[in-house]
Amino acid sequence: MLIYLENEKKGKFWELRVYDAGWGALxxxxMGALGRSRSMWLHEEEDEAEKLAQQLAEKQKAKGFIEVTPPAPIAVQAPEPETLPSELLNDEQEALFTSALIARPDELQRKYWKRRFQQLLREKVYTKRSRLEYLGGPYVLAQEYETIASWDVPSMRKEV
Structure with missing residues:
Protein backbone atom coordinates (compact mmCIF):
# COMPACT_ATOMS: atom_id res chain seq x y z
CA MET A 1 0.00 0.00 0.00
CA LEU A 2 1.31 3.46 -0.93
CA ILE A 3 0.01 6.83 0.23
CA TYR A 4 1.51 9.88 -1.48
CA LEU A 5 0.59 13.42 -0.38
CA GLU A 6 1.82 16.84 -1.52
CA ASN A 7 1.54 20.35 -0.16
CA GLU A 8 2.08 22.73 -3.07
CA LYS A 9 2.10 25.85 -0.86
CA LYS A 10 5.08 24.59 1.10
CA GLY A 11 6.58 22.57 -1.78
CA LYS A 12 6.72 19.41 0.36
CA PHE A 13 5.73 15.76 -0.12
CA TRP A 14 4.84 12.97 2.31
CA GLU A 15 4.96 9.32 1.27
CA LEU A 16 4.13 6.24 3.34
CA ARG A 17 4.61 2.74 1.97
CA VAL A 18 3.19 -0.15 4.05
CA TYR A 19 4.81 -3.55 3.69
CA ASP A 20 3.34 -6.99 4.38
CA ALA A 21 5.04 -7.57 7.71
CA GLY A 22 3.57 -4.43 9.30
CA TRP A 23 6.56 -2.24 8.60
CA GLY A 24 6.28 1.10 6.87
CA ALA A 25 8.74 3.34 5.07
CA LEU A 26 8.10 7.05 5.48
CA MET A 31 9.11 18.11 -4.02
CA GLY A 32 11.53 17.16 -6.78
CA ALA A 33 14.07 15.77 -4.28
CA LEU A 34 14.52 12.30 -2.78
CA GLY A 35 13.66 13.46 0.73
CA ARG A 36 14.52 11.80 4.01
CA SER A 37 13.51 8.23 4.66
CA ARG A 38 12.92 6.24 7.83
CA SER A 39 11.41 2.89 8.72
CA MET A 40 8.62 2.59 11.22
CA TRP A 41 6.75 -0.28 12.88
CA LEU A 42 3.01 0.07 12.31
CA HIS A 43 1.27 -3.11 13.50
CA GLU A 44 1.56 -6.91 13.37
CA GLU A 45 -1.61 -7.38 11.35
CA GLU A 46 -1.80 -5.97 7.85
CA ASP A 47 -5.33 -4.52 8.25
CA GLU A 48 -4.38 -2.68 11.44
CA ALA A 49 -1.19 -1.40 9.83
CA GLU A 50 -3.19 0.02 6.90
CA LYS A 51 -5.66 1.68 9.30
CA LEU A 52 -2.80 3.28 11.19
CA ALA A 53 -1.27 4.46 7.90
CA GLN A 54 -4.62 6.03 6.93
CA GLN A 55 -4.78 7.79 10.31
CA LEU A 56 -1.28 9.20 9.79
CA ALA A 57 -2.28 10.35 6.29
CA GLU A 58 -5.40 12.08 7.70
CA LYS A 59 -3.21 14.03 10.13
CA GLN A 60 -1.10 15.21 7.20
CA LYS A 61 -4.20 16.12 5.18
CA ALA A 62 -5.32 18.29 8.11
CA LYS A 63 -2.02 20.18 7.71
CA GLY A 64 -2.81 21.03 4.07
CA PHE A 65 -1.46 18.02 2.18
CA ILE A 66 -3.57 16.54 -0.62
CA GLU A 67 -3.43 13.02 -2.04
CA VAL A 68 -2.03 12.83 -5.58
CA THR A 69 -0.58 10.11 -7.78
CA PRO A 70 3.12 9.60 -7.05
CA PRO A 71 5.58 10.82 -9.69
CA ALA A 72 7.05 8.21 -12.01
CA PRO A 73 10.55 7.04 -11.10
CA ILE A 74 13.36 8.69 -13.01
CA ALA A 75 14.82 6.40 -15.65
CA VAL A 76 18.59 6.28 -15.32
CA GLN A 77 20.62 4.89 -18.16
CA ALA A 78 23.48 2.56 -17.31
CA PRO A 79 26.89 4.10 -17.99
CA GLU A 80 28.98 2.81 -20.86
CA PRO A 81 31.70 0.44 -19.64
CA GLU A 82 35.10 2.01 -19.84
CA THR A 83 38.46 0.34 -20.26
CA LEU A 84 41.19 1.48 -17.92
CA PRO A 85 44.79 1.42 -19.07
CA SER A 86 46.82 -0.93 -16.90
CA GLU A 87 49.76 -3.26 -16.84
CA LEU A 88 49.30 -7.00 -16.51
CA LEU A 89 49.79 -8.34 -13.00
CA ASN A 90 52.85 -10.53 -12.60
CA ASP A 91 52.40 -14.11 -11.34
CA GLU A 92 53.31 -13.24 -7.75
CA GLN A 93 50.72 -10.46 -7.59
CA GLU A 94 48.06 -12.54 -9.34
CA ALA A 95 48.59 -15.40 -6.86
CA LEU A 96 47.35 -13.09 -4.09
CA PHE A 97 43.86 -12.98 -5.61
CA THR A 98 42.83 -16.63 -5.31
CA SER A 99 39.51 -17.49 -3.68
CA ALA A 100 41.24 -19.82 -1.19
CA LEU A 101 43.36 -16.96 0.18
CA ILE A 102 40.54 -14.41 0.26
CA ALA A 103 37.48 -16.49 1.29
CA ARG A 104 37.94 -16.99 5.07
CA PRO A 105 41.34 -15.79 6.27
CA ASP A 106 42.48 -16.22 9.85
CA GLU A 107 43.84 -13.27 11.87
CA LEU A 108 47.42 -13.66 10.63
CA GLN A 109 46.29 -13.86 7.00
CA ARG A 110 44.06 -10.77 7.52
CA LYS A 111 46.98 -8.73 8.79
CA TYR A 112 49.19 -9.94 5.94
CA TRP A 113 46.46 -9.23 3.36
CA LYS A 114 45.82 -5.73 4.70
CA ARG A 115 49.52 -4.84 4.63
CA ARG A 116 50.01 -6.39 1.16
CA PHE A 117 46.89 -4.75 -0.25
CA GLN A 118 48.05 -1.32 0.94
CA GLN A 119 51.41 -1.96 -0.69
CA LEU A 120 49.71 -2.95 -3.97
CA LEU A 121 47.57 0.19 -3.89
CA ARG A 122 50.61 2.38 -3.34
CA GLU A 123 52.49 0.66 -6.17
CA LYS A 124 49.69 0.57 -8.71
CA VAL A 125 47.13 3.27 -7.99
CA TYR A 126 47.51 5.64 -5.06
CA THR A 127 50.57 7.51 -3.88
CA LYS A 128 49.13 9.23 -0.81
CA ARG A 129 48.55 7.47 2.48
CA SER A 130 45.31 9.38 3.17
CA ARG A 131 43.46 7.44 0.43
CA LEU A 132 44.02 4.22 2.36
CA GLU A 133 42.20 5.44 5.48
CA TYR A 134 38.70 4.31 6.42
CA LEU A 135 36.05 5.74 4.09
CA GLY A 136 33.16 6.06 6.51
CA GLY A 137 30.86 3.06 6.39
CA PRO A 138 29.72 -0.08 4.58
CA TYR A 139 27.41 1.89 2.27
CA VAL A 140 30.30 4.05 1.04
CA LEU A 141 32.50 0.99 0.61
CA ALA A 142 29.74 -0.79 -1.31
CA GLN A 143 29.57 2.16 -3.71
CA GLU A 144 33.33 2.05 -4.16
CA TYR A 145 33.27 -1.71 -4.86
CA GLU A 146 30.36 -1.35 -7.31
CA THR A 147 32.33 1.31 -9.18
CA ILE A 148 35.42 -0.86 -9.30
CA ALA A 149 33.37 -3.88 -10.39
CA SER A 150 31.95 -1.91 -13.32
CA TRP A 151 35.43 -1.19 -14.70
CA ASP A 152 36.58 -3.27 -17.63
CA VAL A 153 40.31 -3.82 -17.24
CA PRO A 154 42.04 -6.05 -19.82
CA SER A 155 44.45 -7.50 -17.24
CA MET A 156 41.62 -8.64 -14.95
CA ARG A 157 40.49 -12.21 -15.24
CA LYS A 158 36.75 -12.69 -14.92
CA GLU A 159 35.33 -15.94 -13.62
CA VAL A 160 31.68 -16.94 -13.42
Missing part, protein backbone atom coordinates in the same frame (compact mmCIF):
# COMPACT_ATOMS: atom_id res chain seq x y z
CA UNK A 27 9.72 9.58 3.13
CA UNK A 28 9.29 13.32 3.49
CA UNK A 29 10.98 16.30 1.91
CA UNK A 30 10.92 18.94 -0.79
Missing amino acids: RTGD
